[in-house]
Structure formats: C-alpha cells, structure tokens
Amino acid sequence: xxxxxxxxxxxxxxxxxxxxxxxxxxxxxxxxxxxxxxxxxxxxxxxxxxxxxxxxxxxxxxxxxxxxxxxxxxxxxxxxxxxxxxxxxxxxxxxxxxxxxxxxxxxxxxxxxxxxxxxxxxxxxxxxxxxxxxxxxxxxxxxxxxxxxxxxxxxxxxxxxxxxxxxxxxxxxxxxxxxxxxxxxxxxxxxxxxxxxxxxxxxxxxxxxxxxxxxxxxxxxxxxxxxxxxxxxxxxxxxxxxxxxxxxxxxxxxxxxxxxxxxxxxxxxxxxxxxxxxxxxx
Amino acid sequence: xxxxxxxxxxxxxxxxxxxxxxxxxxxxxxxxxxxxxxxxxxxxxxxxxxxxxxxxxxxxxxxxxxxxxxxxxxxxxxxxxxxxxxxxxxxxxxxxxxxxxxxxxxxxxxxxxxxxxxxxxxxxxxxxxxxxxxxxxxxxxxxxxxxxxxxxxxxxxxxxxxxxxxxxxxxxxxxxxxxxxxxxxxxxxxxxxxxxxxxxxxxxxxxxxxxxxxxxxxxxxxxxxxxxxxxxxxxxxxxxxxxxxxxxxxxxxxxxxxxxxxxxxxxxx
Numbered sequence: 001x002x003x004x005x006x007x008x009x010x011x012x013x014x015x016x017x018x019x020x021x022x023x024x025x026x027x028x029x030x031x032x033x034x035x036x037x038x039x040x041x042x043x044x045x046x047x048x049x050x051x052x053x054x055x056x057x058x059x060x061x062x063x064x065x066x067x068x069x070x071x072x073x074x075x076x077x078x079x080x081x082x083x084x085x086x087x088x089x090x091x092x093x094x095x096x097x098x099x100x101x102x103x104x105x106x107x108x109x110x111x112x113x114x115x116x117x118x119x120x121x122x123x124x125x126x127x128x129x130x131x132x133x134x135x136x137x138x139x140x141x142x143x144x145x146x147x148x149x150x151x152x153x154x155x156x157x158x159x160x161x162x163x164x165x166x167x168x169x170x171x172x173x174x175x176x177x178x179x180x181x182x183x184x185x186x187x188x189x190x191x192x193x194x195x196x197x198x199x200x201x202x203x204x205x206x207x208x209x210x211x212x213x214x215x216x217x218x219x220x221x222x223x224x225x226x227x228x229x230x231x232x233x234x235x236x237x238x239x240x241x242x243x244x245x246x247x248x249x250x251x252x253x254x255x256x257x258x259x260x261x262x263x264x265x266x267x268x269x270x271x272x273x274x275x276x277x278x279x280x281x282x
Numbered sequence: 283x284x285x286x287x288x289x290x291x292x293x294x295x296x297x298x299x300x301x302x303x304x305x306x307x308x309x310x311x312x313x314x315x316x317x318x319x320x321x322x323x324x325x326x327x328x329x330x331x332x333x334x335x336x337x338x339x340x341x342x343x344x345x346x347x348x349x350x351x352x353x354x355x356x357x358x359x360x361x362x363x364x365x366x367x368x369x370x371x372x373x374x375x376x377x378x379x380x381x382x383x384x385x386x387x388x389x390x391x392x393x394x395x396x397x398x399x400x401x402x403x404x405x406x407x408x409x410x411x412x413x414x415x416x417x418x419x420x421x422x423x424x425x426x427x428x429x430x431x432x433x434x435x436x437x438x439x440x441x442x443x444x445x446x447x448x449x450x451x452x453x454x455x456x457x458x459x460x461x462x463x464x465x466x467x468x469x470x471x472x473x474x475x476x477x478x479x480x481x482x483x484x485x486x487x488x489x490x491x492x493x494x495x496x497x498x499x500x501x502x503x504x505x506x507x508x509x510x511x512x513x514x515x516x517x518x519x520x521x522x523x524x525x526x527x528x529x530x531x532x533x534x535x536x537x538x539x540x541x542x543x544x545x546x547x548x549x550x551x
Contacts, residue, residue, distance in 0.1 A: 052344070054337035055356050078415035083407060085337040085353040087344035091390070099392040103352060120412075123419040132423060139419040143354060143406040147399045173405060178542055182526060189507055189526075189545055198501040208505070208528065209408045211542065212496045220420075220486035231482035235475045238463045242455040 037113040044069050049096065051088040058082045058100075058118065069093055076119040079106060104142055133226035140224070148217075153226055163225040170214045170221070177210035322349060323371040323387065331364040336381045339364070340395075343373070351393045357381040358403045410500050417494040424487045427480050439480055443473040495538040496530055503530035507545060520549035 034042075049068050053061055059080040062073040071093075075082075082104065088096055097108045101118060111117045123139050126132060137150050147169065151162045184204055188195055197205060222229045327347065331339055336359075340351050347370055362380045366373050374393055378385045382404055383395040397404055446469070447455075454461055463471060496503075507524035514520050526542040 052341060054341060077411045079412060081407075081409040081411060083355045085340055085351075085356075087340055087349075087351045088392075089344060089348045089350050091350055091392070095390050099388050099390060099394075100352060102388070103354075103392075103394045103396075120415060120419070123422050125423060125425065129425065132425075135423045136420060139416055139423060141406060141412055141416065143397055144416075146397065147406045169399070172402060182543060182545065185505065185526075186545075189524075190547060193507040193524075195505045196501075197503045197505070200505075206405075206408065209410060209413065209497075209500075210405055212493060212528070212540065213408060213413060215540075216489045216492065220489045223482070223486055229482065230478050233478060233482075235471070235478050236463050238474060238478075239460040240455065241460045242458070 035113065041071065041110070041114055044071050045094040045097075046092050048090045048092055049088065050090055051086055051096075053084075053086045055083065055085055058084065061086055062118065065093065065096070072115040073097075074111075074115070074117050076117065078120050079104070079118060105138065129231070132231065133223050136220075136224045148221065148224065150224055151226075156226065158226075158228060158232075161225070161227045163221045163227050166221055166225065167218055170217045174211050174214035174217075177207040177214070181207040181211065322347060322391065323374075323393075324369050327366070327368070327370045327373050329364055329366040329373055331362070333361045333363060335361045336377070336383075339377055343370070343377075349391065349393055351395065353383070353395045355397060355407050357383070357397075358401060410497055414494060414497040414500075417490040417497070420490040421487060421494065424483050424490070425479060427484045427487060439473070439477045443470065443477055446470055446473065492538065492540075495532055495536070496528065496540060498530055498532045498538075500530065503528060505529075505542070507547075510544070512549065522547050522549055 047069065049065065051061065051064055051068070053064065057080065058075045061084070062075055065071075066073045074080075086100075091099075097116070097118070100106075101108045105121065106118055107121055108116055108118045121138065123135060126135055134153050137145060137153070140148070140150070149162065149166045149169065156162065181204055184201075184207075185195065197208065200208065223231050226232070325347065329339075329343075331342075334342075336353060336357050340353055343349060344351050349370070359381055364377065364380065366376055368376075371387075374385050374395075377383075378395050381395075382398055382401040384398040386394050386396070388394065397406075399406075446467075451461055451465070454465075463474070466474065506527045506529050508527050509522055510525050511523045512520055513523060524545045524547065526545050528540045528542060530538050532538065
C-alpha cells in the first residue's frame with residue numbers, strides 16, 4: 001500500500017515537533033512529570049471497547065463505559081438524557097468519545113485524574129456581532145439544526161430568506177402538539193382545575209415542551225438563519241429618508257432601495273406625528 | 283545531574299516520546315484501518331427483516347459485519363420489513379431512508395445516523411435540560427438589550443429618536459434628500475444604534491428568556507384552568523369557559539404564565 005508523501009511527511013513533522021517540545025519541557029521542568037494516574041488514564045483511554053446499547057441514554061452508555069474501563073465517565077445535566085442506540089465494535093475509548101462528541105458537537109475533557117466529562121460546548125458573547133448567527137446555530141442541539149433547516153452560512157446566498165422553509169415546520173409542530181395535549185387532557189380537566197407536569201404522561205410532557213419551544217421560535221429564527229434583517233445592518237452605513245409618508249431607515253445608499261424598516265412616523269405640518277402600528281394613517 | 287534528576291528527565295520524556303513514536307509507526311496502521319473500514323462497507327450483503335425495529339436492525343448489522351453505529355433517538359416508525367441485496371453501504375442508506383434518517387461515515391468508520399425530518403410526525407428530542415441550557419447559551423450569545431416581548435415595541439424608541447430631529451434635518455428629508463449617519467448629532471447616532479440593536483435582538487432575546495423561565499423547575503410547573511366566562515345557551519344549559527395556562531415558578535419566585543388556548547366545561551345544574 002502506498003501512502004501519500006505529504007501525509008507521511010506531516011506525521012514525521014508532528015512527531016519531531018512533539019519530541020522537541022517534550023525534551024524542552026523536560027529540561028525546564030521541576031518535578032512536573034505526568035503522574036502515575038495520568039499515565040494509567042492514557043493507557044485506559046487507548047484500550048479498545050465494544051458496547052451494544054439499544055434505545056438508551058448517554059448517561060447509561062457512560063455507566064457501561066465506566067464499568068468496562070475502570071475510568072469514570074459522566075455527562076452533564078444538559079446532555080445526559082440524549083437518547084441513542086450505540087453499537088461499538090473494538091474501538092479505542094478515546095476514539096469513541098471523539099466520534100460521539102463530534103457527532104453531537106459536544107466536548108469531552110478530563111475533570112480530574114480518572115474522571116472524564118461530556119458536556120455541551122461553552123458559549124459567550126462574540127466580539128464581532130456578525131458572528132452571532134453562526135454561534136446561535138452552534139448552540140442548537142444538532143437534531144434541532146436539521147429540523148429548523150438551518151443553512152450553511154459559509155455557502156448561503158444572502159438574498160434568499162431560508163427561514164421561510166422553517167416557519168411552516170415550526171408552526172405545524174407547535175399547533176399539533178398543543179392540540180394533542182389539550183385533547184389528551186380533556187377528561188382530566190373535567191375533574192380538576194390543575195395538573196402538575198410531573199403527573200403528565202411522557203407523551204403529554206413531550207407535547208407541552210414542543211409547544212413551549214416552537215410557539216415563539218419564529219421570532220428568533222431570522223437571526224439563526226442569518227436572513228436579511230436589522231441584525232445584519234451596520235449602523236454607520238445607515239441613511240434616513242422620507243418615503244411614502246414614512247420615515248425610513250435604510251442600510252446605505254449603495255444598498256437596494258427600500259431595504260430597511262419604517263419608523264411608524266408620518267409628517268404633518270413639517271413635524272412627525274407618531275402613530276401606532278396597525279392603525280389607519282391620519 | 284543527580285540520579286533523581288536523570289530519572290525525572292527520563293520519566294517526563296517517556297510519554298511524549300511514546301506518542302511521537304506512535305505517530306510515526308502508526309502512520310501506516312491508521313491508514314490501513316481506515317481503508318479496512320471503507321472496504322468493509324463495500325462488501326455485498328443480503329438482508330431479510332420482518333417487522334424489525336431500527337435498533338434491532340442496527341444491532342444485527344453491527345454483529346454480522348463488525349461495524350460501529352450510532353443512531354440518534356428513536357424513530358416514529360416502530361418497525362419495518364426489508365428484503366435487500368447490495369453493498370453494506372447501500373443497506374445502511376436503505377434502512378436510514380425507511381426510518382427517516384440520514385447516514386454519514388466517520389473516518390474511523392463509525393456510521394452515524396441522524397434524523398432528517400422528512401416525516402412531518404418526527405420531532406427533535408427536546409430534552410428539557412438540554413433545551414433549557416440552549417436557552418441560557420442563546421442569552422449569553424445575544425447582546426444584552428431591554429426585554430422586548432412584542433415585535434413592534436422598538437417603534438416607541440424609533441419615534442423618540444425621530445422627535446429629536448431639528449427643523450433643518452426635517453427640511454432635508456421633506457426635500458426628498460437623505461440624512462446619513464454622519465449627518466446625525468452624537469446623541470442621535472447613539473439613539474439610532476440603540477433602536478437597531480433593540481429591533482435586532484430584543485425580540486429573539488425575549489423568546490429565549492421566556493423559554494428559560496418556562497423550563498425552570500419544569501416538573502413542578504402546572505397546567506391550570508383559569509375561568510374566563512360563563513355562557514348560557516337558549517336551552518338553558520350553561521358552559522364555563524377557561525383559559526388553559528402553563529404556570530411555572532422560578533427560583534426567585536417569579537411566576538411565568540403561557541396560554542395554551544381555551545377549554546369549555548358544562549356547568550352542572
């Protein structure tokens with residue numbers, strides 16, 4: 001079998017760099033050698049495991065992984081309930097953690113010797129507001145990204161409003177869930193005025209969550225899809241104009257005419273007259 | 283160097299050098315493993331399943347062909363029949379298609395099946411703790427702006443901003459000319475930036491803030507009927523009308539209510 005020259009060279013370069021760094025670190029170090037526990041953890045992470053779990057949760061998969069490896073694996077509250085079927089055949093533990101966390105866009109890390117944790121990524125406010133849509137996409141669970149038809153922002157055509165494809169999906173999910181929940185509670189509400197969520201069936205609880213999530217999602221989807229909207233506008237490029245009796249804020253003289261949003265202001269005798277949205281023009 | 287320093291030096295070098303040697307020696311092995319995984323998926327298979335759930339099909343494939351598979355969630359379709367002859371890769375695609383999944387294959391030959399949501403009855407998992415954390419993360423990402431629960435609430439700020447125009451600025455606009463950002467006074471620029479930020483992020487932030495509150499202590503939250511009126515029909519029967527309210531109480535005692543619609547109940551006479 002012939003390997004690509006660049007591939008082999010890259011591996012030699014990586015190995016050389018690693019050896020150089022380790023030698024330099026060893027020369028400079030003062031008793032900072034990896035502990036026996038650290039080395040034992042590394043060996044266990046390289047050991048191969050097989051796992052067969054149907055319709056289970058991440059928490060249960062990690063319980064089994066812990067008992068098979070002698071290491072401790074745990075999931076944070078945010079990810080422990082994720083349902084999955086996992087069939088793993090002779091895979092190094094390190095690779096297993098890598099592929100599972102990569103698949104869900106999570107991370108895994110060593111919390112302390114012998115103990116490893118799987119968690120969501122860490123999010124914080126970006127320094128550049130243009131990064132907000134991509135970060136919001138990343139914050140969504142991976143299945144939600146598919147469900148909401150989020151576009152790849154690297155290739156998205158900014159003139160196409162992709163959120164229009166997601167709106168009916170969200171509305172259908174919200175309406176169906178609410179209707180199903182209300183119907184399923186009819187007999188209970190004939191007897192009582194109040195039901196605690198913990199007393200709901202799994203299906204009812206699921207419908208309630210689906211309704212809570214999707215009922216108002218339409219008001220945040222524009223940014224997640226990074227469709228054209230005020231979040232994309234640079235205030236320093238703004239121009240204001242009086243158009244069709246409405247004072248309009250535009251995104252710039254070189255940008256398409258009419259792009260922007262109205263102020264709800266009309267002129268009367270040279271002064272602006274505020275009017276409420278939805279009311280007839282004065 | 284003392285003997286203990288030498289021992290410390292050797293000890294510190296051992297693991298990184300082990301990894302480095304592994305990188306060099308493992309170059310071929312890793313590649314072979316990847317190729318083996320790829321070849322394994324191209325092998326011919328013949329499958330016959332009767333009323334078999336997806337997890338059972340996946341388990342069978344993994345055992346018979348030594349492949350690793352991750353399936354996210356459970357499909358809405360409980361079980362299916364399959365008679366198939368072709369490559370293992372085609373078989374995985376066929377099974378995924380039946381259960382509304384898409385297939386991707388990792389370079390380490392892990393087959394991942396994720397829902398594709400062509401079936402309108404399929405929903406994401408919506409685990410409460412995961413969605414709640416998603417809402418918290420969204421609020422970290424979005425700029426902090428005043429809570430805005432209405433799509434038109436920013437209009438109030440816009441009108442306030444426009445009221446600050448001087449007669450000269452109005453004259454420019456009335457003449458059909460444009461005012462640029464540079465034409466505005468510093469306080470007007472600040473007001474305009476505030477309006478744009480409020481218009482852009484106020485509503486989305488309120489959506490995630492509300493969802494975070496709704497899912498706070500979710501198990502202890504209640505669905506409650508709140509009476510909205512009583513109606514009397516021509517035959518004399520009376521019906522009470524209620525709003526169905528989801529009510530949750532946060533750690534700080536704040537109550538959040540959301541209406542799920544209405545419900546009628548006959549009044550016993």
